[in-house]
């Protein structure tokens with residue numbers, strides 16, 4: 001048995017701080033410990049007591065640094081790593097000008113493998129231990145991503161992106177090939193090691209109704225798979241969906257009518273929603289994913305966190321790279337805070353940290369498995385330096401309480417704040 005005890009400040013959640021006062025949801029230990037055994041978290045508690053009870057175990061003492069669950073990025077596009085921060089366009093022009101040309105380059109399996117490796121290494125450097133990614137229409141792009149994750153021991157979720165219209169030559173499939181290739185990849189990867197397959201129609205504008213139906217049929221055959229797509233990100237996109245699907249009651253209905261609305265569905269962005277769509281998302285227990293740096297970068301709009309959480313809808317947090325402008329879930333939490341402020345609701349740091357760990361894990365139906373600093377969870381951890389730059393350090397030095405110490409790192413931190421990362425019970429070499 002391989003065991004290890006990590007010491008430092010610890011932060012765990014026992015409940016969702018959007019549903020109860022945050023004080024009732026968190027456990028913070030000023031001098032805490034996390035006992036890892038065989039890739040799992042065996043115990044979390046006061047550090048000295050854990051040390052006394054496990055005298056034989058190797059110890060790493062992180063001092064004042066904060067040990068949390070590793071961050072979980074619930075929606076991103078690894079193929080877009082090479083074109084992150086591309087200037088001046090809104091969604092549809094941005095897709096055509098920057099995204100599709102870059103995704104075309106992943107037709108080369110060597111480039112796909114290189115991009116997957118770069119993305120996962122960047123994610124780890126930023127304290128993100130699990131990602132849910134779109135791939136491209138190329139099956140080898142899925143093999144590249146899951147293969148790179150397997151080599152790093154990471155739990156990841158991904159799927160082959162399907163598009164059979166409104167995309168350039170070389171990036172289109174058809175209903176049958178999307179079904180066949182997705183089915184083959186699902187059979188190959190779903191449940192292999194730490195991999196989880198997500199059936200992945202890009203969004204209604206790039207799929208015919210026939211293609212959505214084919215993927216809906218595949219999901220019905222494999223109800224334990226996840227399904228990820230985009231929903232109501234920009235006003236122009238919503239209008240376009242209305243033109244393309246005149247028979248649909250609204251955007252979500254294009255998925256609902258084709259078997260693509262369900263509890264294990266993940267709907268990225270979900271900003272410009274009709275009341276009926278909110279009702280249906282709540283009825284079926286589907287999850288939406290908030291991508292705040294993307295929503296400001298591409299100019300999409302202000303996600304209604306308070307309104308959707310009040311309806312009991314599961315919400316994950318995500319970078320949406322390369323529409324998002326950062327690989328950092330710290331920066332992503334900061335953007336979620338800023339969007340909350342613009343909507344008149346200041347998210348508490350406990351809520352932000354919950355979204356970036358437990359909330360994303362819950363959206364991915366991996367609650368208690370990842371994103372959780374508690375016994376039985378997989379041992380994916382981030383160790384965060386709460387004084388990683390001079391600007392943060394001078395503010396942290398004045399903090400009188402833990403949240404006041406943590407918040408400057410949420411607002412101003414980046415990969416420099418990540419002191420160490422553990423994946424599957426082993427420290428990631430840096």
Ligand code: GUN
Nearest residue numbers: 077202203230294320323
């Ligand atoms: N909608 C459809 N495809 C995409 C994408 O790649 N990024 C974002 N942000 N929105 C999308």
Ligand code: ZN
Nearest residue numbers: 075077268320
């Ligand atoms: Zn996206």
